[in-house]
Amino acid sequence: MDERKVPPVPKGSGPSGRKLWRSIMGDLDLDSHEELVLLQAVRAVDRLDAMAAELENSPLTVTNSKGDEVAHPLLTESRQQSLLLARLVASLRLPNGLQEGETDMDRPQRRGAARGAYNLRRVQ
Structure with a gap:
């Protein structure tokens, strides 16, 4: 089995982003294009944390320029970031992981062209 070094956590990542990066990159060998997708996921997680912190002591509605009560803009954006x-x-079609005694990973439903299996960095 190939024991390559785990890429470092992207600079500027928050606690949730670092946790996501390490949980995936510690066990799986992603291609470079998949690492870029993971990087965007790390950034989205960190944005969600920042928005949640900002919304913690804010009202859920605000008054717009017409004087109408509307949802706080960060609520809308956090919903969009959650979908993203x-x-x-x-x-990324991440595998569910190995159960004790198993050698093949459960993979999510495959759609379109099948991608080769991920290489494991290590099995615990």
């Missing part, structure tokens, strides 16, 4: 994150992670 879900799509990015789904596009």
